[in-house]
Amino acid sequence: MWPSIRAVLITLVLFFCVVEAAPLPTLKKRHLNRQIAQDETDRWVSILGAFGVEVPREVLIQKVLKASRKSGKLQKRLIRPWRKFERPLGLSQRWGLFTFTDSYPGRLVIEARRGDDGWSELYRAPHDDGSVLVDLLHYRRVRGIWDDAGDRPYPGKLYNRWVTWLGGRIFELYPQVDAIRLRFDRVDIQPPTARNRHTTEETKHERTRFREDYR
Amino acid sequence: MKAWVELWDRHEPPHVLAVVRMLIAAVVMVDFAHIYGLDLVETFYASSADGGLANLGSRNPKPLLYRWLPLESSTAWWSLCAAFFSALAFGTGTLTRLSGLVFVLASANLAQILPPTDRAIDTLLRNMVLLLSFSSSHRVWSVDALVRYRRWSGDPRPTPAWPRFLIIIQLFIMYFTAGVQKVGLTWTPVGDWSALYIVLRDPAFAVLSDPTLDAFYRVTQLATISTWLWEWSTPVAAYALWCRATHTRPGRIRAWLNTSAFWPKWVIVGACFHLGIAATMRLGMFPYGVLALYPAFFPGVEWRRWLRRNPETKTPPLG
Numbered sequence: 001m002w003p004s005i006r007a008v009l010i011t012l013v014l015f016f017c018v019v020e021a022a023p024l025p026t027l028k029k030r031h032l033n034r035q036i037a038q039d040e041t042d043r044w045v046s047i048l049g050a051f052g053v054e055v056p057r058e059v060l061i062q063k064v065l066k067a068s069r070k071s072g073k074l075q076k077r078l079i080r081p082w083r084k085f086e087r088p089l090g091l092s093q094r095w096g097l098f099t100f101t102d103s104y105p106g107r108l109v110i111e112a113r114r115g116d117d118g119w120s121e122l123y124r125a126p127h128d129d130g131s132v133l134v135d136l137l138h139y140r141r142v143r144g145i146w147d148d149a150g151d152r153p154y155p156g157k158l159y160n161r162w163v164t165w166l167g168g169r170i171f172e173l174y175p176q177v178d179a180i181r182l183r184f185d186r187v188d189i190q191p192p193t194a195r196n197r198h199t200t201e202e203t204k205h206e207r208t209r210f211r212e213d214y215r
Numbered sequence: 216m217k218a219w220v221e222l223w224d225r226h227e228p229p230h231v232l233a234v235v236r237m238l239i240a241a242v243v244m245v246d247f248a249h250i251y252g253l254d255l256v257e258t259f260y261a262s263s264a265d266g267g268l269a270n271l272g273s274r275n276p277k278p279l280l281y282r283w284l285p286l287e288s289s290t291a292w293w294s295l296c297a298a299f300f301s302a303l304a305f306g307t308g309t310l311t312r313l314s315g316l317v318f319v320l321a322s323a324n325l326a327q328i329l330p331p332t333d334r335a336i337d338t339l340l341r342n343m344v345l346l347l348s349f350s351s352s353h354r355v356w357s358v359d360a361l362v363r364y365r366r367w368s369g370d371p372r373p374t375p376a377w378p379r380f381l382i383i384i385q386l387f388i389m390y391f392t393a394g395v396q397k398v399g400l401t402w403t404p405v406g407d408w409s410a411l412y413i414v415l416r417d418p419a420f421a422v423l424s425d426p427t428l429d430a431f432y433r434v435t436q437l438a439t440i441s442t443w444l445w446e447w448s449t450p451v452a453a454y455a456l457w458c459r460a461t462h463t464r465p466g467r468i469r470a471w472l473n474t475s476a477f478w479p480k481w482v483i484v485g486a487c488f489h490l491g492i493a494a495t496m497r498l499g500m501f502p503y504g505v506l507a508l509y510p511a512f513f514p515g516v517e518w519r520r521w522l523r524r525n526p527e528t529k530t531p532p533l534g
Binding site: 108138142162 | 268326333377381393399401407409410421429
């Protein structure tokens with residue numbers, strides 16, 4: 001009797017896991033703020049056009065958004081009882097690993113001001129000089145914060161708090177620094193074979209912190 | 216239906232599960248030690264009023280431990296200690312099932328306090344620890360075995376093999392859905408197979424210099440194609456595993472998959488990808504966390520055969 005019950009339970013668990021992991025479209029309006037999403041949309045419009053399917057850009061976006069809404073709703077409904085069990089235990093089956101490679105990632109740059117010496121660069125991603133600051137910034141959980149909250153079209157809720165915290169750490173590590181300036185430079189990554197290779201870097205989310213504000 | 220019930224009722228010695236248990240514990244403990252070493256305990260797990268990044272005061276519902284303990288920095292330390300010591304107990308096999316469940320709750324508590332610090336690998340390892348908590352991994356190479364059987368090697372008699380099968384299925388689900396979701400055009404010829412080149416140049420993860428990557432662009436293209444094909448071939452790998460388990464049955468495809476050793480080759484390529492990730496990207500414990508699950512791809516008898524270089528022993532690969 002027990003082997004049959006166990007097989008049923010395992011089947012049930014597998015059903016929920018597979019439904020939750022099912023790679024359904026999950027596009028949301030906010031995703032379209034990213035340059036990479038704009039580029040991908042344009043490319044899809046031209047690919048479909050090459051196959052004789054003429055779809056205006058806006059129509060394509062609306063169709064994908066609608067499909068995403070519907071499939072998302074269905075998926076949520078199916079796994080609702082399972083999610084009640086998963087959530088408190090921090091379990092999940094969403095594995096979107098590098099689904100879209102961002103050709104326009106942000107490069108974290110930190111500058112420091114020492115007295116009257118003016119601003120000088122303290123860190124420029126992905127530079128690794130083995131310092132404590134670099135160890136801190138490269139630790140995966142810290143990177144998770146600045147990469148998620150900072151490297152995006154609009155900074156996340158955590159971004160300002162993180163900058164303030166980082167300022168405190170830098171002022172501890174470098175007693176001679178009296179101000180820091182932090183920003184993300186948008187990098188254009190183009191393959192070596194690309195015809196139009198951009199080298200310009202746009203700056204975003206610049207923040208400044210002063211030692212005197214920490215006293 | 217009968218075959219399905221029989222599949223989940225197979226038995227095998229629990230050594231592989233014990234190895235996976237110890238490897239997972241080792242990986243997460245090293246990671247927790249980093250949090251302590253970098254003085255990030257209060258930054259991550261205390262409330263903003265106590266110098267932390269999380270705004271816990273206004274949050275409802277509060278993370279698990281903060282429902283019972285005061286909103287003080289000491290609770291941040293209790294949170295990390297609970298996760299670290301439950302991982303230690305789980306790895307050494309001390310009250311294994313209980314410590315596994317405590318670890319899952321403690322790790323989920325850390326995730327609830329500051330969600331951006333919790334990555335996919337943390338979720339994967341929580342899934343696996345919960346699964347192992349229901350397994351018999353503690354029957355060998357554990358303090359539990361030492362107490363019960365008076366020897367560290369414990370009781371090697373066969374135990375249910377379904378937890379190992381579920382670890383394999385979890386990896387199948389992860390790899391296949393990750394592959395199917397790689398719909399960005401850079402993963403295709405339209406985007407010049409440039410996905411890995413772009414990922415490897417992302418300043419957040421980059422290890423190699425831009426000129427190096429430019430010089431090896433063709434290699435990154437090949438790696439992009441290989442990654443994509445390897446992830447998409449997961450169903451074939453699942454079928455190959457089934458064919459290995461039923462190698463006495465007829466069928467040309469079954470015979471080809473078995474004689475070409477498709478399954479072990481697929482696993483070795485996967486391990487190489489993760490080692491490649493570890494060498495070329497700054498992703499923390501991700502590659503090591505996934506590799507900790509790789510022993511589950513083969514039953515204990517096969518590992519023993521390889522380690523003792525004894526090709527004489529032939530056993531059904533699923534156990």
